[in-house]
Amino acid sequence: MTRMGVDFMGLPSGDIPRTGVWSTSGMTNLIMVFWGMLNTLIFIGLGIKLTHVVPISGADIASFVLVNVGMFVYLVYATSNTRTFIRGKYWIREQSRSDLNDIVLSAACMPCVISQMGRHTVSYDEHKGVCCTDTGLQPGVEVDITARHHHGSYRLW
Numbered sequence: 001m002t003r004m005g006v007d008f009m010g011l012p013s014g015d016i017p018r019t020g021v022w023s024t025s026g027m028t029n030l031i032m033v034f035w036g037m038l039n040t041l042i043f044i045g046l047g048i049k050l051t052h053v054v055p056i057s058g059a060d061i062a063s064f065v066l067v068n069v070g071m072f073v074y075l076v077y078a079t080s081n082t083r084t085f086i087r088g089k090y091w092i093r094e095q096s097r098s099d100l101n102d103i104v105l106s107a108a109c110m111p112c113v114i115s116q117m118g119r120h121t122v123s124y125d126e127h128k129g130v131c132c133t134d135t136g137l138q139p140g141v142e143v144d145i146t147a148r149h150h151h152g153s154y155r156l157w
Contacts (some may be wrong), residue, residue, distance in 0.1 A: 001024045001025075001028070001078075001082055002018065002023065002024045002025055002135050003121060003122070003135040003136065003137070004082065004085065004086060006024065006081070006082055006085055006122060007024055007026035007027070008024050008028050008031065008078065009077065009078055009081060010077070010078040010079065010080070010081025010083075010084075010085065011081055011085075012085055028078075028124035030070075031074065033069075035067065035071045038067045039064075039067060039068070039126070042060070042063055042064050042067065045060065046060060046064075072107075075106075076103065076106045076107045078112070079106040079110055079113055079114060080099075080102040080103045080105075080106040082117060083102045083106060083117060084099060084102050084112060086117055086120060086121065087102075091119065092120075101129060118136065122136075122137065123131070127141050
């Protein structure tokens with residue numbers, strides 16, 4: 001998302017900082033930490049109830065479901081927005097309803113969609129992918145994100 005110039009919701013924006021808390025990766029990391037903390041609190045509460053032989057209520061289950069379904073909805077929304085942006089930037093046409101297709105694919109097979117977007121925006125034959133960096137590439141590697149027709153062996157759309 002950072003290397004394409006979109007915000008943490010997958011929407012294009014020209015004034016996003018590349019690093020820091022307000023950057024795309026910073027905001028995404030904050031959302032992930034908040035989600036993890038909520039799940040931890042829910043599990044601690046469930047553990048306390050189980051050790052004191054208190055029955056688990058519908059509210060306990062609903063809180064777990066709400067937190068995790070909410071996170072899934074956010075991930076599908078951000079992933080489908082980013083996919084739509086990439087298709088528009090690289091002039092990738094779909095034969096069916098593109099926006100609905102982006103949502104369905106993002107929900108059904110998110111890891112495949114994310115890896116497809118990564119392979120489409122940079123050639124991993126030329127640049128090594130690195131975990132825990134803002135762009136997913138080695139520090140100092142900048143890729144050209146100007147709109148262009150796609151050429152290459154890693155085209156999947």
